[in-house]
Amino acid sequence: MSRPRLPLAARPLECPHPSRLAPGHPHREEILALHAAALATGRPAYRDPATGYQVLTAAFLAGRPCCGHGCRHCPYVDD
Template identity: 35%
Template sequence: MTFDDIEDGQVKIHSREKQPQQQQKTPAELDKEIWQEAHRQACEGNRKKYIDPKTGYSVMTELLHKRRGYCCGNACRHCPYNNENVGVSPEVKRVNIARGKQQRKEIEAIEGKPVWADDDDHDFSD
């Protein structure tokens, strides 16, 4: 401690203790921030996929997962179904997926195109 300032006969005591430093982010945390931003921008643009900045892989957004209608059980990054089919029995997974596929067929019948296709994407393959 130091006695630096005297004001109106009062001594102010200043501590020289170090301020707590912000914890450094790990490389994984920095990567996550980057792909989260890419996902946010894709969703704002109503896109169904985005390119992972680090790997270059095409990643399905939450929008496309919702339109697909079910959790596939592959522990997808943006699964809106809380990965309900990850680690469940094959019988439960089959029932959940069958239900989701039926919903997807209904959407595709109405829209006349696969749910996978972006509006400007002409490759309709799975």
């Protein structure tokens, strides 16, 4: 069974919810720059500077229903 599509959060796609990327995160500025670059070039993901894992962008995630897995740039989380 597929998940229902939720409304997008009332914040820009460039701004992750603080519960997903805390203001005090040691790599926050680098992560935000990598995410912005991926958004600007239409890439679906970028490589996390600390772990090397691929992280999906908010724009990519906005094109599909929320998976409920706690994605860093989830465009649906608003509380």
